[in-house]
Amino acid sequence: MATHRFDPHxxxxxxxxxxxxxxxxxxxxxxxxxxxxxxxxRENELTVDEWMEGVKMLNWAGQMSDAKRNEGQLVCDVIxxxxxxxxITFTLAxxxxxxxxxxxxxxxxxxxxxxxxxxxxxIVVTKPADxxxxxxxxxxxxxxTRAPLVDATVEVWQASTNGLYEQQDEQQVEFNLRGKFxxxxxxxxxxxxxxxxxxxVPDDGPxxxxxxxxxxxxxxxxxxxxxxxxxxLTTQIFDRKDKYLTNDSVFAVKDSLVVDFVPRKDDPQAxxxxxxxxxxxxxx
Amino acid sequence: MATHRFDPHxxxxxxxxxxxxxxxxxxxxxxxxxxxxxxxxRENELTVDEWMEGVKMLNWAGQMSDAKRNEGQLVCDVIxxxxxxxxITFTLAxxxxxxxxxxxxxxxxxxxxxxxxxxxxxIVVTKPADxxxxxxxxxxxxxxTRAPLVDATVEVWQASTNGLYEQQDEQQVEFNLRGKFxxxxxxxxxxxxxxxxxxxVPDDGPxxxxxxxxxxxxxxxxxxxxxxxxxxLTTQIFDRKDKYLTNDSVFAVKDSLVVDFVPRKDDPQAxxxxxxxxxxxxxx
Numbered sequence: 001m002a003t004h005r006f007d008p009h010x011x012x013x014x015x016x017x018x019x020x021x022x023x024x025x026x027x028x029x030x031x032x033x034x035x036x037x038x039x040x041x042r043e044n045e046l047t048v049d050e051w052m053e054g055v056k057m058l059n060w061a062g063q064m065s066d067a068k069r070n071e072g073q074l075v076c077d078v079i080x081x082x083x084x085x086x087x088i089t090f091t092l093a094x095x096x097x098x099x100x101x102x103x104x105x106x107x108x109x110x111x112x113x114x115x116x117x118x119x120x121x122x123i124v125v126t127k128p129a130d131x132x133x134x135x136x137x138x139x140x141x142x143x144x145t146r147a148p149l150v151d152a153t154v155e156v157w158q159a160s161t162n163g164l165y166e167q168q169d170e171q172q173v174e175f176n177l178r179g180k181f182x183x184x185x186x187x188x189x190x191x192x193x194x195x196x197x198x199x200x201v202p203d204d205g206p207x208x209x210x211x212x213x214x215x216x217x218x219x220x221x222x223x224x225x226x227x228x229x230x231x232x233l234t235t236q237i238f239d240r241k242d243k244y245l246t247n248d249s250v251f252a253v254k255d256s257l258v259v260d261f262v263p264r265k266d267d268p269q270a271x272x273x274x275x276x277x278x279x280x281x282x283x284x
Numbered sequence: 285m286a287t288h289r290f291d292p293h294x295x296x297x298x299x300x301x302x303x304x305x306x307x308x309x310x311x312x313x314x315x316x317x318x319x320x321x322x323x324x325x326r327e328n329e330l331t332v333d334e335w336m337e338g339v340k341m342l343n344w345a346g347q348m349s350d351a352k353r354n355e356g357q358l359v360c361d362v363i364x365x366x367x368x369x370x371x372i373t374f375t376l377a378x379x380x381x382x383x384x385x386x387x388x389x390x391x392x393x394x395x396x397x398x399x400x401x402x403x404x405x406x407i408v409v410t411k412p413a414d415x416x417x418x419x420x421x422x423x424x425x426x427x428x429t430r431a432p433l434v435d436a437t438v439e440v441w442q443a444s445t446n447g448l449y450e451q452q453d454e455q456q457v458e459f460n461l462r463g464k465f466x467x468x469x470x471x472x473x474x475x476x477x478x479x480x481x482x483x484x485v486p487d488d489g490p491x492x493x494x495x496x497x498x499x500x501x502x503x504x505x506x507x508x509x510x511x512x513x514x515x516x517l518t519t520q521i522f523d524r525k526d527k528y529l530t531n532d533s534v535f536a537v538k539d540s541l542v543v544d545f546v547p548r549k550d551d552p553q554a555x556x557x558x559x560x561x562x563x564x565x566x567x568x
Contacts, residue, residue: 006368006375014364014535019499026497032328034363036320041368044316045376048390051360051369059356062346072343076335079318080298084290084325085335091290092329106332213310215303251298 004042011038057206064205068167070108074207077107077250078216086252106234107225107250109165114155117179122192122269126172128161134272135264137190140183140228143279148187152280155180155227156193163199192269195261196222198244211249221245221253228278237276288326295322341490348489352451354392358491361391361534362500370536390518391509391534393449398439401463406476406553410456412445418556419548421474424467424512427563432471436564439464439511440477447483479545479556480506482528495533505529505537512562521560 015031022030040046061071076082117123124131140152157178159165166172181189200218203211211218221244223236236252237259238245245253264273299315306314324330345355360366401407408415424436441462443449450456465473484502487495495502505528507520520536521543522529529537548557 005379006371010364010368010371010535017498017500017531017535021499022497029328029330029334030363030494030498032324036324037363037365038368040316040320041365041372044313045372046313046369048369048373050313051365052357055354055356055360058342058359059346059349059354062343062356063349065343065346070339070343072339072346073336075342076339079314079321080294081321081325081335084294084322085330085332087290087294088325088329089332095289210314213306214301214314215305216301247301251294251301 006042011035014038057209060206069202071202071205071207073108074201074205075210077201078207078210080251082106083251106227107236107252109157109159109167110225110227111157111167111175111178114157114178114180115175116153117181117191119181119184119188119190120192121179121181123156123158123177123179124192124194125176126160126166128194130161132195132272133270134193134195134261134274135190135267135270136193136224136274136276137188138276138278139187140189140278140280141187148183148185149280150183150185150187152183152187152228153180154183154189154278156191157225158193158196158223159199161194161197163197168202193224195272196224196239198222198242201249216249217247218249219244219247220250221248223252226278228280237274290326295319298322341493344490353486355486355489355491357392358485358489359494361485362491362494364535366390367535390511391520393441393443393451394509394511395441395451395459395462398441398462398464399459400437401465401475403465403468403472403474404476405463405465407440407442407461407463408476408478410444410450410460412478414445416479416556417554418477418479418545418558419474419551419554420477420508420558420560421472422560422562423471424473424562424564425471432467432469433564434467434469434471436467436471436512437464438467438473438562440475441509442477442480442507443483445478445481447481452486476553477508480508480523482506482526485533500533501528501531502533503528503531504534505532507536510562512564521558 011034014034018027018030061075064071073082124133140149140154141147142149157165160169160172160177162169166174166176166178177194179191181191183189198219198221201207201220203218208218221242222239225236227234235257237257238253240258240260245258259274259276261272261274264270295318298318302311302314345359348355357366408417424433424438425431426433441449444453444456444461446453448456450458450460450462461478463475465475467473482503482505485491485504487502492502505526506523509520511518519541521541522537524542524544529542543558543560545556545558548554
């Protein structure tokens, strides 16, 4: 079996150390993880110094993480892992039924305690001087029957033009650029927001160091985060005009999630308009 | 190429994001790491919740780590990674020349500031009531010529009978059960120590949680850590009588590192004796 010149029994020995009380799924995951980590080390003849640099990066990620920041998640994001896990989840859901709206990663800036706002509200409470106002609206419907879904929750969050979400920026009031909306009797939701702008992921920690070492930029294309809560679905929508669209630092863009902002006439509150319908799988 | 049903271009896309300034070795390591991590996720259809549990474990490891504790290292140890990297290093060294004394992992309890002691000293400054005293001695020699190596440093450290190293235990004086020794004109070193006893690795963090989930015990077989500093070599020697010898929680035991403590007569300081010669590669 072994095609390398190292101890051919080492990896099986580690795997077989798992005891009989290990759950079947954990045994499967740990077996796969141990095999891949060991193969990686052998194939690349990993040195003690290189391994220890990796340990330092992992410890550093934990030390930077707190209630407002999840650096371990960001380290996974820059090597595409969160987007890949999302794709796996979506592919399996797609195989099981008609295709709902594509999913995208949650990212580290979601806040579970975001308040509800009335349809038509403006989530841009702290207005940036260089912001372009947009009116976003659409319908939430059953992916199979196309019937409108009434009282479905649509939750959105976006960064301001300085690239910061409100919890990263003392200049923004709490819950700025966030809101939850309930669909009306026709399944409609509508609100005012900013045209999204690209921003860098935080690059002062191990994820930023990894990007630097890999000669990569930290920018994410302009996007709005959305969670639709009927049978909840997390996604992001991306502005077609953004230059980072093919070059996302966390690999989350899918063709079906790219949208067009169009000019909006006769509305003093917004010069742009975005129509975005959501197809959901009815909850079981 | 792709034998799975997920996006066949995703992993190449992440790898090709690396820019031209990436160093060749880092490009090799990141390419291998990304391929293995992605293959692991696809082969096991990793869910978002499972991935997030992994992120929490990694962040927890960093948050528990400080100057006295390296939990990221311990997480690697329980899946055998430090021992594997050590084996890779030793195998490559062995292929390049005659076999020196086998190596073993450094572990997280080494202290760089350990003081020199005179040959014949007793490193058991804080004496545990249940400790068995042993006299350890041997010669350090050139692996090729067998000539004695004079003024080579032999550094040792061991846990006390309660399973704790001195920096983990307020009841032990500083540098208890540690010492550096210089070989004499015949390449000899000698000192008094404890017969080592098995102990559990710290299991109040993510490494301990992983062991519990894998239904594994946290015990390491009784051992003494050694660094020989000519061209430095890090090793551990294990007591043949220990019940964890075939069952080390960090997979560091090698046959050539197992030693026999024998009865010692007519020495009021120790009832046991251990002779241990070290073969070193002359420094270049």
